[in-house]
Amino acid sequence: MSGKVVLHYFIGRGKMESIRWLLTVAGVEFEEKFFSTKEEFQKLVESGDLLFHQVPLIEMDGMKMVQTKAILNYIAGKYNLYGKDLKERLMIDTYAEGARDIMDLIMGVPFTPPEKKQSTLNNLETKAKVRSLPAYEKALSSSQYLVGNQLSCADVSLFEVALMLEELFPTILSTFPNIQAFQKRMKAIPAINKFLQPGSQRQPPPGEAYVKTVMDVLSHLFK
């Protein structure tokens, strides 16, 4: 059933990073085909592989998959990271969606006009500390995992977003001891530990080069 798993994306995190994380935790190796020019992206569009003319695109199990959440749900379902029944899936989706709300906001920060950047960051920090992290803190007060008694894609989403938040706001987890303990447990998982080492396929936080490339390649979205 398997062939190679190939990811098509910019050189950078963006929406593909969650997929990289989930594949890593699932123990699935992947290759990457990066693009960095409009011409390369246009070729991909013209190939017909991009159903909605958007990336991420991942080749897996003989299919060309698009739409980040569809891809993440598929990987979770295939590799037993989606709970044991519909009710657990509901809770997993709930926590995963909450984490992705925050990730979406974080992803938008580098593209925010300079005059709005500080207020954007302030609102993001408030949202995370007041309306988001407390829910996870509470869920972890009586359990090792967010849902049920095994690792799920919700745990991976929380782990990823907590790392991203700490990059922006280094002390943000200081009032969330359960999440801190959770992060420690997750980092001890061998696949995660390896992914956090230099030289792995993990992408660095978005820098100027990344922002410029995205705005060039997707200029039609930045009018």
Added chain:
Amino acid sequence: MGLLFRNPWRCKTHLTSDSGCSVPADSSLLLTCALVMLGLFLTIQTNFIPAKGGDLLFHQVPLIEMDGMKMVQTKAILNYIAGKYNLYGKDLKERLMIDTYAEGARDIMDLIMGVPFTPPEKKQSTLNNLETKAKVRSLPAYEKALSSSQYLVGNQLSCADVSLFEVALMLEELFPTILSTFPNIQAFQKRMKAIPAINKFLQPGSQRQPPPGEAYVKTVMDVLSHLFK
């Protein structure tokens, strides 16, 4: 079993900012369709009542009380309903395709939801970009999928079909001739409208909400003023 929607409006009240963060989609049509099809009784709360301590996991609506649970996060709720009422395909691969088409539709719905909250000087360009995206990058995918099939995925109705139906209605409200170059989608809309529950929901007096007007925008901006700084 009773069902209480603590959001009297069509749209989820989570907002867009100039940085282009997306507005997560809600679909009262989808939820109600699924439930009306099963003859469940609905009660609509007409005032926004702040939920009692802790009901709103992330301090956001939608909130739906169902099966003894208080559920938040639109997509989690939609996936649960789809899973429970057999609108999610027959296996993992069908679910992948359903999710793919549903997410594509929700991308468009998110943009549409943001339009009433766009500053006046940006509204026209926002609408132009939305129309282009729909006509060039979104609707063609659905047109193609429906060229060889009655349903978007597999051989039965799924939540992807409901998402397409809803977004196509919303697009026509904004751009009345937008479906004119998509005959398969037009035929699909006609078939969907013939489903009794949907037909009934489209009649005046149903629980369907109207498009967002000034009163709606003002209320959302008041109630969620902390998001509009």
